[in-house]
Amino acid sequence: MTPSGPSSNVTPSRRIAEDLRAAIKAGHLAPGEKLPSERTLAERYGAARNTAREAIRLLAEEGLVTARHGSGVFVRESQRLLRFGSDRYARAHRETGLTPFRLEAKRQGMEARIEVAAITRERPPQDIAERLAVPTDEASVLHRENHYFADDEPVQVVSTYLRWDEAQDTPLTQPRTGKDGIYGRLEELGHIMTRVRDEITARMPTPAEAAVLDLPSGVPVIEVLHTSLDQDGEPFEVSRYVHRADRTGLLYELPVE
Incomplete structure (x- = not known):
């Protein structure tokens, strides 16, 4: 996963979220797989850690990822309906x-x-x-x-x-x-x-x-x-x-x- 090009219409947190979302949808980040840490994402995108944290929050609100206390943030497993x-x-x-x-x-x-x-x-x-x-x-x-x-x-x-x-x-x-x-x-x-x-x-x-x-x-x-x-x-x-x-x-x- 590599950062996409900058866009003047997208905030840094949303750009990070868009890239992570695309990786999840494409299967590059599989269900149950751990996301890069906030520090890693911040370094990769040249952003502050709170910007990376906001990107992860956006994905959590969409139900795409879930945080496990003390373990990290993971792509949500598909659920039986x-x-x-x-x-x-x-x-x-x-x-x-x-x-x-x-x-x-x-x-x-x-x-x-x-x-x-x-x-x-x-x-x-x-x-x-x-x-x-x-x-x-x-x-x-x-x-x-x-x-x-x-x-x-x-x-x-x-x-x-x-x-x-x-x-x-x-x-x-x-x-x-x-x-x-x-x-x-x-x-x-x-x-x-x-x-x-x-x-x-x-x-x-x-x-x-x-x-x-x-x-x-x-x-x-x-x-x-x-x-x-x-x-x-x-x-x-x-x-x-x-x-x-x-x-x-x-x-x-x-x-x-």
């Missing part, structure tokens, strides 16, 4: 005895793990309250927060909200909800899922989400706000899925009416 399809709530999948996440992980040869982070009664956020038609000024929902791992790597945080007046005094308040999970218990309460609505956005993570998902700098999240509707068209469960955007894809196959 978990794809969640529009059929993930199909009743036929329940016959496998696996949750949608465990089934998807198994299909791709990954080991799934789910940690129940919290189960609390609380006041709902405004968007959740609107979809469940519950008040925001009282503890009207049960909130279940789970953290999901594939091959021990964190890939998503799921916050599920249920009406408290339905969930109280049921297994829904416990870490283990029994056969068929929460949807099995909700069916027992009279809610059979017949339709879903997913609202999908991309954004940068909150500090708490970045910590749980162990996100490298610059990697966004995909948020899916999922609403389950029953046989009467009534919303009965809302879940906020926060996915690592570098590890997750969404696949929807829908009829055209």
Whole structure:
């Protein structure tokens, strides 16, 4: 890798970043390979070390490199992608005895793990309250927060909200909800899922989400706000899925009416 020619329209840090980016894209710097040190880059480009540091920061924000404390900066390894399809709530999948996440992980040869982070009664956020038609000024929902791992790597945080007046005094308040999970218990309460609505956005993570998902700098999240509707068209469960955007894809196959 040799420095490119100077350009009056490009700052020194961006010129260094452009050269490193090109080397990564071309495979001259392979996944897992260590980048030259800040000192080496500064000497190579006749620049200050803080200029080289800024160039590396730019690459980290793009998700191209990651820093390992005490070891250096490395080209990020390509990640296997978990794809969640529009059929993930199909009743036929329940016959496998696996949750949608465990089934998807198994299909791709990954080991799934789910940690129940919290189960609390609380006041709902405004968007959740609107979809469940519950008040925001009282503890009207049960909130279940789970953290999901594939091959021990964190890939998503799921916050599920249920009406408290339905969930109280049921297994829904416990870490283990029994056969068929929460949807099995909700069916027992009279809610059979017949339709879903997913609202999908991309954004940068909150500090708490970045910590749980162990996100490298610059990697966004995909948020899916999922609403389950029953046989009467009534919303009965809302879940906020926060996915690592570098590890997750969404696949929807829908009829055209």
